[in-house]
Amino acid sequence: VMGLTIRDVFWLSLVPGTVALIIIVFAVKEQAGKVDGKFQLLPSIKTVVQGNFLRLLVIVGIFSLGAFNFSFILLNANEAGITDSLIPLVYAVVNVAHVAIAIPAGVLSDRIGKEKAMILGYGTFLLTTLLILFLPANGFNALLVALLFGAYFGIIETVQRALVPGYVDSGLRGTAFGVYYLTVGSAFFVSNAVVGSLWQYFGAQKAAIYSMATTIASIVLLTLFLIKKTKLSQNPQNCSPKSMNRTQRNCINLIFQTQPNSNNGGVTCQEYQVSFARMKKCSGKENPLKKPL
Template identity: 45%
Template structure:
């Protein structure tokens, strides 16, 4: 443990220095995985609609199902990793599933093929994420969690910046489908630091049953946090619709990965400083700032001129929202439960977020198809304002 003097002068304890080996190791795993993933995601919305014949509602359904499976399996993997007392093997299985599956998108003939492959990819993400987050949280003292998650997120998103750049080069050089096939290379590289750098942390094994663990984490304040998360997630559109809106205002398909890269650059730049800020001003206050950034991004899309410059602006703002919300919400969950129950807590958090995400992406895509983009983004604006008001209640309650 870090003593008070260490906290005051900003030094790291011996345990924290050793723990940062895991933070950096898992950061490199995510770095290479995100190069692989973002090579694909930077073109996937356009690919589904223009190459595979899907609609905006179909895109929303694909993303919703994929994310719901992802988050539901986070619950199961979190419980399993708590029960067996081992995180690393669960993390390895999850990364292996994802990184071996994604390249098959290059063989897709219909949007149904894309749905199946995207779902299996997200199953892999679901298997790994709760156990990975729990391993991260156990590697570092609680007072440094915001910084640790920020470092991990920044490394993760650095790969997300490189991925779209590679897509632009590969598409221009040898063709779009080669992007999917070549994503296999960084996917395999991602497994190496997990094998050789990341270490299992000694921890207390939870011998209690599933029902007991759920009861232990589902007390009043954590339940209120889940309600806030649900209220926000039910209207939170994902990046795919930012890319589609950019395409609709006239940005060439060849430059859509550039817009995605800008989102990820913004995401990367904000992750570490915002994580450190959250450690100082409180994670609930920081989450409120993040929600307001999402609202600002939505307002820009609704009311700004449809120009290339404005597409860049709302990509930057949306990237800031992504970097802040994911960093802070993950760190915030750890405040509510003891280390041996964190896998379960992250699982509950993710299943709430995932089920609401399925609803959100489906409704959002459907509204866009039948009524236009303004109705879809207005829906998200309303739900994010409601979530912000609920979060104020959580902040005041904590005081």
């Protein structure tokens, strides 16, 4: 196009990235956060990877073990008869669906909850694998698969990472995101290797069955997780960690009773989990009430 070679296109692609880097370096001002005491990596990870966040990581990891990337959608289209020259059109369909669904997915997650929206995203991916498994291989069906895959990716990209801050203390969110991306990235690497091998040696249907199995397992686990979380939120006294004694529980209740948005002193399950890391300050020199949630 326009007489440009592939090398020229790659050189041109450096321009927006360079402009963005210049803006970040010279125009974006970030406030440095204050760290209490000396930072220790392993204790921070241990504090983060527990409770509901650990359960969420397991569910997301299982799903990611079967969540192949867009390259298999392009391969499916090619095997369905779409020529190499039209494969970029299939990729465009994936991206258009991704962009179009992102904002509606975010709005929906704010209304019904991020966990429910994530189940919807997993369900969309499940439908994608079912279409690969059962629909005849032709150009129209390949485009339909690409459209659904783009919608799934837009929902998950918007919602899944937004869940992380709600399950950890604000001072440990950076660590939590690191653990989250390590989990997802590692599982995703395994997924593409397994799906690629199944696709090459046994065909697209066997690869789709594998992804379908991990997705169904993830949907079931996430649904059970959401049901349990909802029940515990209605009775927060059952949600506090088993190791919490009466004094520690009174401390957390005291923290929330002084907050303006604590529902008249009521403490939800999620609030208990987030505050547990802060609980030790009750018996220390620092006043835990200095730091509102």
